[in-house]
Amino acid sequence: MFAQVSDVASSLPLEDEARFPARWEAHAGRRAYPQDVTQRTERPLTTALGWRLPSWLLDYGPIAFIFLVGAAALAKHHVGPGAGRAALFAGLVILSAALLIRHRAPLAVLALAVVAQVLLGWGPVVVFPLLLALFTVAEYSDRPVVIGATLVAGAAMVLTLVVHHTQITAGSVGSRLVVIGLVVAIALYLRARADYINGLRERAERLERERELLSQQAVGDERVRIARELHDVVAHNVSLMVVQAQALAATGGTEAQNATLGHVADLGRDALSEMHRMLGVLRLQDGDAAEREPQPGVRDLPALIERTRQAGLATTLTVEGAARDLPAAVDLSVYRIVQEALTNVIRHAHAAQATVTLVYSPRAVEVTVLDDGTAANGAQPNGDVATGGHGLVGMRERVSLFGGDLEAGPLGYGHGYRVRALIPTT
Secondary structure: OHHHHHHHHOOOOOOOOOOOOOOOOOOOOOOOOOOOHHHOOOOHHHHHHOOOOOHHHHHHHHHHHHHHHHHHHHHHOOOOOOOOHHHHHHHHHHHHHHHOOOOOOHHHHHHHHHHHHHHHOOHHHHHHHHHHHHHHHHHHOOHHHHHHHHHHHHHHHHHHHHHOOOOOOHHHHHHHHHHHHHHHHHHHHHHHHHHHHHHHHHHHHHHHHHHHHHHHHHHHHHHHHHHHHHHHHHHHHHHHHHHHHHHHHHOOOOHHHHHHHHHHHHHHHHHHHHHHHHHHHHOOHHHHHHHOOOOOOHHHHHHHHHHHHHOOOEEEEEEEOOOOOOOHHHHHHHHHHHHHHHHHHHHHHOOOEEEEEEEEOOOEEEEEEEEOOOOOOOOOOOOOHHHOOOOHHHHHHHHHHOOOEEEEEEOOOOOOEEEEEEEEOO
16 A cells, blocks of 8 residues: 555656747848748648648749749740840840749849849830749848849839839839739748748647646646545555554564564554654645544445535435445545546536435445536546646546546537546455
C-alpha cells in the first residue's frame, strides 16, 4: 500500500514550451526579406487559397507563361516603333532569367523590370514581367516599400508613353494604372488572408497546448489529492497495528514474544514517521480541519444521494450482491467516483434523474452512474479541466491505481451519459 501511495504522489513533468510558426507578415522596423522566402514551408498564395501547389510550379510556371506569351507576340505581331525585334527578344530572355530570383532580390528585379519597361516599351514583352515583379514585392514587403514600388511602377507606365511617343489619353493612362492597382490589391489581399489563417492556426495550436497542460496539471493535482487521502488511510491502519502490538506485549508473554512485538511496534512507528516525512507536505495548509474528519466510504453513499436529491436531481441508489467491507482505499475511491460523477451530472448534464448502481462480486466492486441528461457530464475528454475541475481525470486516476477499468461516454445522442468503474478488491 505504501508503494502505491508513493507512486500516486509522483508528479508529471511538464513539456517545454513549443515554438509557434513564424508569421508571414514583415513587421515595421525589420527588413522585409530576412531570409529567402523560397525557403518557407508555405507561401501566402497557397495559404490564402488553400492550394497545396508544388514550389517548382509557383517558381517557374508564371515565368514560362510570360516567356511563351512574349515569344509568340514577337513571332506574330509587328513590334512597332522603338526597339527592334532582336533587342526585344534579348530583353524578354533577361527579364525571364531575372524573375527566377524575384523572391531573393524582389526590389532589384522590380527595378530591372521598370528600366526595361521604359527602354523597350513594347507591352507584350515588358508588362507581364513588371506586374509579376510588383506582385512579389507587394506580397512580402513592408507597407512603405509596397507604396513606393507601386508609385514607381505607375510612373514607369506613364513615362513609357512619353518616351516612345505614344498617344497619351486618359484611357491609356487610366487602364495602366488600374492594372497596377489591381495587381497590388490582389497581392495585399492574399497576404492579409494568409496572415489571418496563420493567426488562426497559431491560436488553435496554442489552445491545444494549453488544454494539454491543463490536463496534465489536473492529473497531477488529482494524484496529490489521492495521495493525501491514502496517506490518511494507511497511517490510520499502521497506527492501529502499533497500538495492538504494544497492548499485546503489555499483557504478558515470553521474552522472545515481547521482543518480537516490540520490534513490530518500532517498525510501525518508523513507517509512520517516514510517511509523515514523505507525504505530510502534501496536506493543504488551509484544509487541516477537514482532513481530521474520517474519510468517507460506501457507508456514506446514502447521505450523498440524499444531498444530491436536495440539489434538485432525483437520484436512486441500488445495491446488488452481498455487501461486505471493502479495503479502505477501495472504499474511499468508490465514494469519490460516485461523488464526482453526480457533481458532473448536476453541473453539465441538465438531467432530471440519475441512478447509482453498486454491484459486489467476489473479487471486485462495480459502480455505475447513469443519467438521462441531454449533455454529457464529461463532455470534454478530460472532464471539466477547462473550468478548473478534475472531471474524469480523477476517476481514471483512482481506478488505475487498483488496476481497474473505467468506461465513460454518452449512451446516444440526447439519451444520457454513463460512468462505469470496475475496481478489483483482491
